[in-house]
Amino acid sequence: MNDRPDPPRPIRNALPRHGLAFALFSLAGISIVLACGMDFPTQLLDDREGTLKATPPTSFAYAASHLVVPGDSLRATRSAPAPLRSPEDDATPPEPGMEALSPLQQNRVATMRDAIDGDAAYARADGLPAAIRLYTAAAVDTDLARRTGAPDAAERARRRFQAVLDLPDGQGRDRAVWAAAMLGRLDLDRLFASGDGKARDDASRAFAQARALARQGAPDPLSLAVASYGEQARSYLMDGGTACGWKAFLTDAPCADRIAPANLDQAIALYAQQAARGSNSGVTSLQLIASWAMKDSRRARRLIDDPLGQQLLVAYALARTGDIVNDDPRTASVYAAPDRGGQGYYDAARGISGNSCPYCTAIRTIRPNPAIVTLVDAIRARGVARIAHADRLAALAYRGGRADLARTFASMQPTPLSHWVLAKLAIQQGDLTAAARQYAEAVKGFPTIGDGLAPREISRLRAEQGVLTLSRGQYVAAFDCLYAAADADSHGGIAFDAAYLAERVLTIDELRRDVDTHIPAARTAESDKIRSILARRLVRAGRVADALPYFPDDRDQRAPIRAWARTYGQALHDAAHRWTAVGRAQAWFTAANLAHAHGMDIMGTEQDPDYAVFDGGFAMGAGRTLADGQAPLPTTRAARAAIALPGPLVTEGERARFAASEATPYRRFHYRAIAVDQAENAADLLPPRSQAFAAVLCQAAGWGTGARAELYHRYVRQGPSVPFAKDFGRHCAAPDFRSAAMDPYARPFARLHRWLHHHLVTPLADVMARL
Numbered sequence: 001m002n003d004r005p006d007p008p009r010p011i012r013n014a015l016p017r018h019g020l021a022f023a024l025f026s027l028a029g030i031s032i033v034l035a036c037g038m039d040f041p042t043q044l045l046d047d048r049e050g051t052l053k054a055t056p057p058t059s060f061a062y063a064a065s066h067l068v069v070p071g072d073s074l075r076a077t078r079s080a081p082a083p084l085r086s087p088e089d090d091a092t093p094p095e096p097g098m099e100a101l102s103p104l105q106q107n108r109v110a111t112m113r114d115a116i117d118g119d120a121a122y123a124r125a126d127g128l129p130a131a132i133r134l135y136t137a138a139a140v141d142t143d144l145a146r147r148t149g150a151p152d153a154a155e156r157a158r159r160r161f162q163a164v165l166d167l168p169d170g171q172g173r174d175r176a177v178w179a180a181a182m183l184g185r186l187d188l189d190r191l192f193a194s195g196d197g198k199a200r201d202d203a204s205r206a207f208a209q210a211r212a213l214a215r216q217g218a219p220d221p222l223s224l225a226v227a228s229y230g231e232q233a234r235s236y237l238m239d240g241g242t243a244c245g246w247k248a249f250l251t252d253a254p255c256a257d258r259i260a261p262a263n264l265d266q267a268i269a270l271y272a273q274q275a276a277r278g279s280n281s282g283v284t285s286l287q288l289i290a291s292w293a294m295k296d297s298r299r300a301r302r303l304i305d306d307p308l309g310q311q312l313l314v315a316y317a318l319a320r321t322g323d324i325v326n327d328d329p330r331t332a333s334v335y336a337a338p339d340r341g342g343q344g345y346y347d348a349a350r351g352i353s354g355n356s357c358p359y360c361t362a363i364r365t366i367r368p369n370p371a372i373v374t375l376v377d378a379i380r381a382r383g384v385a386r387i388a389h390a391d392r393l394a395a396l397a398y399r400g401g402r403a404d405l406a407r408t409f410a411s412m413q414p415t416p417l418s419h420w421v422l423a424k425l426a427i428q429q430g431d432l433t434a435a436a437r438q439y440a441e442a443v444k445g446f447p448t449i450g451d452g453l454a455p456r457e458i459s460r461l462r463a464e465q466g467v468l469t470l471s472r473g474q475y476v477a478a479f480d481c482l483y484a485a486a487d488a489d490s491h492g493g494i495a496f497d498a499a500y501l502a503e504r505v506l507t508i509d510e511l512r513r514d515v516d517t518h519i520p521a522a523r524t525a526e527s528d529k530i531r532s533i534l535a536r537r538l539v540r541a542g543r544v545a546d547a548l549p550y551f552p553d554d555r556d557q558r559a560p561i562r563a564w565a566r567t568y569g570q571a572l573h574d575a576a577h578r579w580t581a582v583g584r585a586q587a588w589f590t591a592a593n594l595a596h597a598h599g600m601d602i603m604g605t606e607q608d609p610d611y612a613v614f615d616g617g618f619a620m621g622a623g624r625t626l627a628d629g630q631a632p633l634p635t636t637r638a639a640r641a642a643i644a645l646p647g648p649l650v651t652e653g654e655r656a657r658f659a660a661s662e663a664t665p666y667r668r669f670h671y672r673a674i675a676v677d678q679a680e681n682a683a684d685l686l687p688p689r690s691q692a693f694a695a696v697l698c699q700a701a702g703w704g705t706g707a708r709a710e711l712y713h714r715y716v717r718q719g720p721s722v723p724f725a726k727d728f729g730r731h732c733a734a735p736d737f738r739s740a741a742m743d744p745y746a747r748p749f750a751r752l753h754r755w756l757h758h759h760l761v762t763p764l765a766d767v768m769a770r771l
Contacts, residue, residue, distance in 0.1 A: 008430060026240040042344075043622075044467050045500060051467055052427045054350040055318070055399040056420045062454035064286045064316035067272040067308055069577060072215050076223040076278040100174075101132070111138045119146055119155050131172040134160045135179060140709055142182060143288040146189070158186050164289040165209075174219050181209035181224040181231075195241020200709040207232045229274035230281055236270070244284075249292040250703070255616055256292060257299070264289070265306040270602040272308055288471045290316035299373045305377050309679060314379075314392045317372050318399070320580035323348040324367045332369050349399050349424070378399055384412070389615040391417040391452070398424060415454055416442040423468075432472060439465040459485040463494045471649035473506050475657070476514060484517070485528045499613065500623040502533045503606050506655055515550070528552055529606075535565070536612070540663065544569030551602075568594040575681070582692075582741040585685035589735060592678035596703050600670025608644075609668050615740045619668060624658070637662050672705045679703075680711075690760070692735035701729030709742070 021025070027045055044051040095146070098106055112133075115121035126132040138160035145154035163181035164172040172179065179548040184206035191199035207228035214225035237244045249255040250298055259267075268289060274282030281584040290312050293299040302307030309512055322345030325331040348368045376397050379387060387393055394409035397419050411417040423438035442461055466481030479501040485494040502511055511534050516652030519527045531550045538547035543564060551562040571594065574587035595603070607623030612622065624644040626633065634640050637659035645655050663670045679700035686693040694715055701711040708729045715728065724732050 009400065010690050022524050024712045043496050043500075044463055045314055045470075046493075048467055048471060048574055048629065049435070050350045052464060052649075053424060056395050056417060056424070056457070057317065057344065057460055058319045058395070058457060059454045060287065060315055060319035061283050062457075063319065063392075063452075064272070064276070064283045064312065065275040066452065066769070067286075067311055067315075068091075068269075068276050070274075071278045074214055074223075074225050074277050075539055076210065076226045076280075077221075092499075095755070096364075098642075103654045105132075113140065117141060117153060118160065122160075127173070131164050131175045134163045134167075134172075135175045136181070138164070138179070142186065144184075149193075153421070154186055154189065155696060158183060158557050162184075175209050176213045176218045177224055179205050179218045180213060181228055184210065184228060184231060187755065188231060191235055191238075192243040194237075196529070200235045203235055204232055222280070225282070226274055226277045226279050229270045229277075230279065230285060232269040233270035233274070233285065236267040238263065247287055249288045252292065252295065253481050261302045261305075262574070262612045265309060266305070268308050273311075286312055287316070287320070289519070294321060294375075297371070299379070300371075300375055303380055304375075304382065305386070307386075310379060310386075310388045311392070313375060314389065314396055317375055318343070318392060318396055321369055321372060322346045323369045323372075324398075326364050332371075348401060372396060373400045373402075376402065376405065381547070387412070389413070389452070391415045391421070394418055394421045401430065416445075416458075416461065420464075423464075425694070427468075432468065436465075436468055436472065437590055455488060459488045459494060463497065464495070467649075470501070470505075470654065471651065473651045475501065475654070476510055479506055479511075479514065480518070483526070483530065487524055494528070495507070496607070496613070496622040498526075499529065499533060499606050502530050503537065503544070504623065504658050507657070507661075508543075512546075521550075522553070533606050536603050536605070537661075538603075539565060539568070542572075544572065561598070561601045564594055564598045568571070568598075568602055575678075580741065581685040582737055585682040585696075586735075588678050588682035588685070589737075591684065592675045592700065595671050595675035595678060599675060603671050605663050605670070609663060609666060609670060616669065637666075669705075672703055673707075675703055676700045676707050676711075683714075686740050688735075689721055690740040691720065692731070692737050692740040694719040694722045695733050695735040698722075698724055698728050698732035699735075702732065755757060 015499065026718055051536065061560040071087050101109065108125060108128055109132065111124050115124060118137040119526075121140040122133060122137040124135065128136075132181075138157040138225065141157035141160070144150060145157060153368060161179040161183045165650070166172070184203045187199045187203035187206055190204060203421040210228050211225045214220040233244075234243070237256075239255045239260055242255060244253070244255040245261060247253065267285065271282050271285045271289075276282075293303055293313060294316060301591040303313055303388055322332045322334060325334075325346050335345060346366055349364045350366075352363045352366055369588060372718040375392065379393060389407045394406045394413075395417060397409055398406035406421055410421045410425075419438045419442035421433045423442065425440060426432070426435035436458060439461070443458075443465060450657075454575050462481050463485035466478045466485065469481055470478035478500065482494060482501060486498040506514070511530075515531055515534050519530055519533060522528060532552065535547040535550035538544070538550070548566055551565055554560040554562050562765050563648040568591055571587045571591035575584050575591060578584045578587055600616055604616070608626050609619070610616060611618055611620075619625075626640055626644045634643065638655070640662070641655040641659040645658060646665055665673050667673060679696050683693055683696050686696065697715045697719065698710045701708040712728050715725070719725075722733070
């Protein structure tokens with residue numbers, strides 16, 4: 001609860017390492033859990049019913065930084081330093097504007113810093129501008145006062161900081177914000193040492209002056225003006241004359257409970273101003289207070305009469321408080337919930353569906369957290385007129401299982417979040433038509449307005465609309481919703497959901513029309529991903545020429561994927577149209593090599609079974625994982641679709657489309673099997689006793705498809721003796737297609753050649769032999 005710039009040199013740390021680590025983990029709400037394997041992003045389509053019933057997910061950081069609207073342009077311009085430092089750890093900020101000084105002047109400033117006190121430092125400052133001389137001398141005395149408690153040093157520092165502010169003609173402008181902020185800190189030191197109420201007023205005036213100077217354009221490279229809100233807030237976190245730091249809130253010390261409610265409200269208001277200006281430290285301080293208050297209903301009731309305090313608690317309850325699993329209160333703080341198939345706090349509104357981890361504790365019940373129920377009731381008891389944000393309270397009431405109350409609150413404030421809650425209430429009642437109508441209302445106007453939702457919350461709202469639309473059989477519209485959500489937030493499982501629809505649910509022509517209309521090339525990473533999925537589907541369908549425009553331009557890529565696809569398509573064309581059998585064989589072998597070497601890029605499936613999304617590194621985690629727990633798999637496409645798409649909210653049309661879009665052959669790295677088939681096509685056209693025949697089969701046997709023994713047996717039955725036969729499939733020669741073409745039985749008109757040889761060449765040779 002402290003936002004101060006980094007000190008100029010190493011300082012001692014008041015917290016031992018293990019204590020700091022504990023505090024950081026506590027602040028972040030992180031619980032150490034055993035994961036069930038690779039941590040893949042949560043896909044909304046994995047548990048569709050749970051997705052649509054879950055409480056709208058919210059971001060505490062976003063809500064905390066939007067409790068108030070800044071009335072000026074002050075913003076934090078650098079990452080805030082760690083807030084977990086005690087006052088004795090702080091030192092004077094590093095000298096601002098040093099880059100404008102000459103090397104000699106910078107050396108003198110360094111010499112001043114090593115002086116025994118401010119007077120000695122001031123005496124060493126010949127040749128420095130007055131503001132630098134005064135400020136640096138005051139900084140030395142500030143350090144001395146904090147180290148020794150010498151009141152005369154603090155008073156000398158105060159006089160010199162004030163002298164910086166009093167310099168005429170703007171001479172102190174570059175140090176003005178720093179000097180005012182340091183005056184405020186000295187007054188805070190006085191307040192914490194003596195409990196003198198006048199010191200709080202003096203500190204408030206100094207911090208207000210620092211902010212006013214920054215608004216007027218005075219340099220503030222470390223955003224001290226924004227940090228001053230947090231510094232000023234600390235002056236109100238006091239038990240009488242005793243300061244209550246962050247430790248009091250983190251450890252539930254009695255000191256925090258004895259802070260006057262009005263003072264706590266003042267501190268929250270100041271932290272809200274700090275957070276609204278981009279300070280992470282302000283958000284962290286608000287989180288500490290909210291976490292402390294939510295532990296005890298009496299504390300919560302102290303805050304909810306103030307609109308900001310009420311908004312803060314509702315935001316924290318929605319975003320950072322979990323429900324109770326198996327009647328174990330400790331689960332309320334568990335963030336990673338692997339047996340729900342994803343991450344987040346446990347949510348009673350979602351239910352217990354989707355438990356898929358065999359190594360995790362079985363969920364028997366999930367009940368609303370009593371603290372959430374109590375908070376909703378307490379706010380309602382204050383009266384409708386005193387509700388700060390009815391839409392967020394509606395979401396909280398929905399989370400607590402209070403459907404009627406949620407509907408009442410949502411009707412009071414028709415925002416996107418309110419319509420979102422009403423959609424979920426309709427889903428709970430099984431009315432998907434009404435839910436679709438409420439989702440449509442919720443997304444109306446985006447992205448031009450946000451109405452209190454964070455960008456990720458808006459993406460989730462759009463994605464949920466896509467899940468519901470898919471369940472109603474509107475496949476292209478569902479893809480549009482999920483793609484729009486993924487395009488705005490491509491780091492989560494929503495992108496995998498959109499890719500699933502693009503690859504397995506839409507037909508190729510539906511996807512192509514949608515891409516041509518809405519998804520231009522090289523607009524975003526997500527757009528290129530969808531275009532690449534379309535390109536690879538077209539190649540798998542044999543429409544290579546159609547696919548080329550959808551591959552990334554080779555000039556923009558490290559790998560020439562479009563060139564590989566173009567060469568592959570040309571090879572397939574030549575394999576069908578070349579005049580000679582050996583020419584067609586050579587084309588087939590070219591295609592086979594490309595399929596083997598670059599098949600993942602030009603025809604691999606984005607998800608099952610090749611998983612190009614992970615470069616083939618995993619066989620699960622995106623889309624529908626068909627093979628999980630199913631050995632052996634059913635032999636028909638329809639049966640495999642039924643396994644991949646179980647449960648409610650899946651239409652028969654989706655299952656049919658899923659089956660129709662399955663890769664052929666259906667196997668891991670399916671393009672390798674295609675490469676082997678194409679190599680065998682080449683062998684079929686070559687003279688069996690030619691070196692090329694043996695070399696083609698040898699190379700195909702080394703492509704890791706499990707066909708090595710079969711190809712070797714074919715070679716033994718039909719092929720010639722070649723040197724590489726003893727290491728078949730491992731060390732192979734390149735096929736000699738030219739020699740194969742010279743074989744008379746491989747030439748065109750082979751029958752005519754044999755007739756001429758029998759009826760003309762041989763008799764003529766006999767005649768010549770007799771002469």
